[in-house]
Amino acid sequence: MSWLDDIKWDRDGLVPVIAQEAASGDVLMLAWMNREALALTAARGQAVYWSRSRRRLWHKGEESGHFQQVHDIRLDCDADVVLLKVTQLGHDPGIACHTGRHSCFYSALNGDRWQAVEPVLQDPATIYRR
Amino acid sequence: MSWLDDIKWDRDGLVPVIAQEAASGDVLMLAWMNREALALTAARGQAVYWSRSRRRLWHKGEESGHFQQVHDIRLDCDADVVLLKVTQLGHDPGIACHTGRHSCFYSALNGDRWQAVEPVLQDPATIYRR
Numbered sequence: 001m002s003w004l005d006d007i008k009w010d011r012d013g014l015v016p017v018i019a020q021e022a023a024s025g026d027v028l029m030l031a032w033m034n035r036e037a038l039a040l041t042a043a044r045g046q047a048v049y050w051s052r053s054r055r056r057l058w059h060k061g062e063e064s065g066h067f068q069q070v071h072d073i074r075l076d077c078d079a080d081v082v083l084l085k086v087t088q089l090g091h092d093p094g095i096a097c098h099t100g101r102h103s104c105f106y107s108a109l110n111g112d113r114w115q116a117v118e119p120v121l122q123d124p125a126t127i128y129r130r
Numbered sequence: 131m132s133w134l135d136d137i138k139w140d141r142d143g144l145v146p147v148i149a150q151e152a153a154s155g156d157v158l159m160l161a162w163m164n165r166e167a168l169a170l171t172a173a174r175g176q177a178v179y180w181s182r183s184r185r186r187l188w189h190k191g192e193e194s195g196h197f198q199q200v201h202d203i204r205l206d207c208d209a210d211v212v213l214l215k216v217t218q219l220g221h222d223p224g225i226a227c228h229t230g231r232h233s234c235f236y237s238a239l240n241g242d243r244w245q246a247v248e249p250v251l252q253d254p255a256t257i258y259r260r
Contacts, residue, residue, distance in 0.1 A: 003242050016146055018157060025155025027148060030211040074235040075244055077227050081160040083235040097207050105204040105213040112133050114205055
């Protein structure tokens with residue numbers, strides 16, 4: 001599909017993908033997609049990433065039930081970053097982070113150290129039961 | 131500084147950095163920083179990136195006057211992505227993109243093609259005069 005050819009994949013065949021919560025505007029996470037993951041994301045309307053650590057496709061929510069419904073797929077001016085507008089499913093408020101937090105960006109620079117400033121909404125031990 | 135050591139720099143010594151407009155929540159751009167760029171960003175309170183194409187530090191706004199005032203610096207759970215909450219200075223509404231648009235993420239996937247869906251706020255020819 002030609003729209004996939006428009007993307008400047010990096011030397012590993014990946015592109016960074018930002019997931020932003022559509023309703024709140026909160027930036028939830030950044031993960032990576034290869035060509036197959038982005039094609040699947042567009043076809044299913046749910047986010048499918050490429051896990052660099054596990055080296056396999058990762059249908060977000062496959063273990064937690066916290067799927068991401070995709071409303072909008074954006075590409076930046078250099079065609080090397082993708083932005084998804086999503087609804088984070090499975091919990092209210094949505095939990096995107098494997099630590100049980102809303103967003104992965106819960107550490108804030110405070111002086112010369114990082115400090116966790118967002119609450120854990122659900123114990124991860126109760127999320128990853130499957 | 132130890133907070134810089136907490137970051138998992140990639141094999142090129144870089145980290146991807148998302149700039150989000152503090153007031154609106156809009157995701158403006160993604161660029162990259164090396165250790166020096168992030169240290170300068172924190173010290174100055176203005177975004178300083180590493181330009182991969184020009185291979186030099188890039189004080190955002192140095193040519194356009196469109197500086198980014200940094201209110202908050204966040205790190206994600208894997209310590210390999212940074213999120214800045216910024217005010218995009220120099221124009222109202224803010225212009226983060228070199229095309230003269232508010233955000234770099236102005237191309238939306240529409241069926242099987244990318245379509246520009248955000249207006250040009252200022253002609254780039256009049257932005258890059260210096």
